[in-house]
Amino acid sequence: MLILLPPSESKTNRRRGKPVDPASWSFPDLNPVRARVAQALAAVSASPDAPALLDVSPGLLDDIARNLVLDSAPSTPAAEVYTGVLYDALGLATLDTAARRRANRWIVVVSALYGAVRPTDRIAAYRLAMGTTLPDVGALAAAWRPALDQVLPPLVGRGVIVDCRSAPYAAAWRPGVDLTHRWVQIRVPGASHMAKHTRGLVARHLCEVGSDVRSVPALADVVGEAFTVTLHEPASTRAPWVLDVSAVV
Incomplete structure (x- = not known):
């Protein structure tokens, strides 16, 4: 099984x-693109126009400053770096040993800076969204795709x-x-927070x-043990199945 998660907007870093x-x-083949993105991100983050170029609030200058010390910041497991609503609900730290082992094996976070990381990878907190376009890199989603x-x-x-x-x-x-035929998108009707x-x-x-x-x-049956679900077949050969998860039973 491969469980794909987005990163969180909020991120934390160990102090030492x-x-x-x-x-x-993980995924050392991604390192050349990682290095290119990190170099371009540092250059943009040093600019006075960094908030506009990164499409973030001017009040997030401290977050942007993290992009200037990615090489020297204390390494922190991705499981701790990514915080917020989704990661609070996932609660990796509270899983028992067997479930945590499966999470470390099955979960991959798709990242604008790192491409893809596992929960155990020791990374640094950063401020960068996948929708950003960086000089010498271009649109990040397109840069990461190959x-x-x-x-x-x-x-x-x-x-x-x-x-x-x-x-x-x-x-x-x-x-x-x-x-x-083995790809399913988890869709939740309603507000993004829920x-x-x-x-x-x-x-x-x-x-x-x-x-x-x-x-x-079979996956829908497993999820249906704890949630109310409706499974929709793919709309085309290139589209995923869609599993609506509307409420906890």
Whole structure:
């Protein structure tokens, strides 16, 4: 199983510790693009126009300043860096040992800066959204797409792709036609706050149950044990299944 999550807008960093080590990160094939994006991000973040160029509030200058010390900031597990509604609901730190082990194996966070990371990867907090366009890199989703298409498909194995990403991050990688029959988008009707919360709960439930299902209908049955669900078949050969998760039973 591959559970795809978006990053959070809010991020935290440990105050002390060794700096990040790119050689230790999962998916080392992504490192050339990671380095290019980090270099372009640092250049933009040093500009007086950084808030406008990064499309963030001028009140977030402290967050932007983090982009200038990515190499020297204390490394922090991604499971701690990403915070907020979805990650609070996922509650990685409160999973039992077996469920946490599955989460570390199944969950991949698609990141504008790092491309893709596992919860155990020790990274640095940053401020960058996938919808951003950086000089010498271009639109980030397009920049990441070829690289992610090399590293993500092998992770699926014979399982399913549970896609909890928001639209900008989904644009960075779409499974090919050989995988779309095992690709399901988790959709939550209503406000975005509840959508994030419910997607976090779905990811947690899957890690706790531990069933590495081999089809989307089987996955819908597992999610349906804890939620009210409606499964929609793909609209085309390139489209995902859609699982509406409307309420906790």
